[in-house]
Each structure stands twice: as C-alpha cells, then as structure tokens.
Amino acid sequence: MTKLSAKARARLASLAISLSFWLGGVSLVAIKCVAYFMSGSELIKASVFESLGDVMSSAILAVTQMRVRDQSDMHLYPTGKKRFTPLGILFFSAFAVSTMISLIIENIEKLFGPEPQKTPIFSSKCAFLQSVEQCFSPRSSEEEERRELLTRLFDEQPRLRQHLGSTQLEEMIESYVEEEAAAEAAPHSLVVLLFICILIKAFLLIFCLYAARQADSEIARTVSMDHRNDILGNGLVLLIVAGSAYCRSTGQGGDWLDKVDPASSMLLAVYVLVCWMSTANEQLRVLSDKRAEEEHTEAVVKFTQERLANSGFALTKASTFHVGEGYAVILDLTAKESVKMSATEIAVFLEGLEQAVKSADLEAMEVHAKLRTLNKSNSSDSMAWVTEYR
The missing domain is CATH 3.30.70.1350 (Cation efflux protein, cytoplasmic domain)
Known part of the structure; x- marks a missing residue:
C-alpha cells in the first residue's frame, strides 16, 4: 500500500472532520428536527439535543482553536490561550445540563402526573404535511372507504348527528379522515428519517476509520468512536419508535404504551446529562491548575x-x-x-x-x-x- 504524503494525510484528516461536522452533525440535527416536527415525540426531542450538543461542542472547538492560532494579540496573553476551549465547552455544558434537567422534569410529569387527554401522537404535528401532500396527490382508496363508511353510519343513525348540519358533518368527517391518514403515514416517514440518520453515521464511521488508518490521525480515530456510539444510540431510538408504531397499528399494548415515549426520553436525557456533567467536570479540572498526571x-x-x-x-x-x-x-x-x-x-x-x-x-x-x-x-x-x- 502506497504511503500518503504529509500534505495528503493532513487533507484526508481535515476532510473527515469536516464531513463529521456538516454531514454527521448539522444535517442530522436538521433531519431530527423534521422528525420531531412530524411526531412531537419526546424521545426524538432528547435525541435532537444530543446531536445539537455534538454540533455545538465541535463549533466551540473550531472557534476557540482559531482564536488560539491567532498570533496578532499574543502580547495580551503571555501564558497562551489554552483556556479558551475549556471555557467555551464549560459554558455550553451548563446550557446542556440545564436543558436536560428541564426535559427530565417534563417527562417525569408526563409519567406520573394526571392522565392527559389522549390524542393521536402524530396527528397534530402532521396536519400541515398532510394538507400539502393532498394538494399534489389524489385521495387514496383507504381514505375514500373511511369517508363512505362514516357517511353511511351517520345516514343510518340520524341521532348521532344531533344538531349538526350537512356542511358541519362533512367537515367533521373530512377532519377525522385526514387525521387518521396522517397518523398512519407519520410513523413510516419517521422510521425512514431515523434510518437515514443511521446510514449517514455508518458512512462517516467507515470513512473516519479509513482516514485514521491512511493518515494515522488520532482525531479521526476519536471521531470514528463517536460515530459508532451515535449509531448505537440512533438505532435504539429507531427501535423504540418503530416498535411503538407497530404496537399502535396492530392494536396491541394499553396505557403502558403511552408511557414508553416519555420513559425512554427521560432515560436518554439522563444519559446525556451524565455525559455533559462528566465533560464539565473535566473542563473544571483543567481550568483549576490541577497537578498533571x-x-x-x-x-x-x-x-x-x-x-x-x-x-x-x-x-x-x-x-x-x-x-x-x-x-x-x-x-x-x-x-x-x-x-x-x-x-x-x-x-x-x-x-x-x-x-x-x-x-x-x-x-x-x-x-x-x-x-x-x-x-x-x-x-x-x-x-x-x-x-x-x-
């Protein structure tokens, strides 16, 4: 195998880091935000903050490293600027910890608080997407069947209509059919989006391992470990979302199924909280002039x-x-x-x-x-x- 030149190795390592930031960080946050908009799932919300933390910490590292390399004001920092990066990470750690605590409290209230009025988990978030889809696609046969079934039911049982007029009745039927269609379509779209996140991370894992081997880059090797952990985390989120959607579609489960999303979200938030507290403790250690190893x-x-x-x-x-x-x-x-x-x-x-x-x-x-x-x-x-x- 031909050994790469020093410039080629540096370029390959830089490409691995850039792809990890833009493709594995920024794009994943965007995809997960769309998934949260579609579902309103607390689990995906916690996953969004986890990915956002990776993006922000990478951005802080990039900005502080740029400030450290700036030699124009070195006379103002006689002992160097090596405190910039820990200070930036510590600042964001405080934000991440407070956010995760709020998310944990919110999920505890949903788990042990009074039972909220049950609504389809995907219906409200997908109303806009469903209306846009209907503008460009014909109505499906399943929607027509639901509409005909509801219309026949109200025709055969006039007392169910109470004081509703024909126009109000049509609007109610139309709204119910659209919500049902959105609730059925959303889980599939959600699974696809989460699967795309895993595919992106898998590609970056392979590329970073290749860059680490070819360029002998320790930072590329470290980033590849982060991608591996993200694959495991996103895979667990996908498994929970897909399993919950399957149970709902087949009518399995009961009241406990409504607790799966906040419970898993709380566990993920606790994990992210512990990670950021560990990071904050590490930054405090290096900022306190502690004796080195x-x-x-x-x-x-x-x-x-x-x-x-x-x-x-x-x-x-x-x-x-x-x-x-x-x-x-x-x-x-x-x-x-x-x-x-x-x-x-x-x-x-x-x-x-x-x-x-x-x-x-x-x-x-x-x-x-x-x-x-x-x-x-x-x-x-x-x-x-x-x-x-x-």
Missing part, C-alpha cells in the same frame, strides 16, 4: 534529563500543572561544583532550556526553570540573583 511529569523529567546531560546541571524536581489544554512546568535545577559560568551565561542557559521544553512535544505553555544551590545545612536556596540577567 504522572505520565506527563515523567515525560518532562525524561526530556529535561536528556537535555541536561553533560551540561553540568542536574534536575532535582519537576512539577507540571494543567493550564487549560496545555501545561505549566516548573523545573528545579542544581549546578555541579565543576560548573564555572557567569550569571549571564547561566541566565542564557536557563532560558534556552525553557524554550527547548516549550518546543518539545509536551504541550508546555509556560516553563519556569529555577537554579538552586545547597548550603551547608543541606537546605535549598533559590539563586534569585540570576533572574536579574534574564
């Missing part, structure tokens, strides 16, 4: 020791802390007795070490190298005078 500190120590080899200086302690998406590094050094350097030379050496750590693949946004000397009491004193020359 041992793996990162060990990598810094290894790089610094290799850099200090045969230099006359030794690393006594290394501390790393989170600074947004990057890290702050503090290095404590001691000089060997054989070192004969002036203060200026020491200052230049420390500055070079700091720049080397920043340039290494350690995500270090700020580095502070401090030179210490051991006195007779074996305590460590900082050679602060060196900073005068830096």
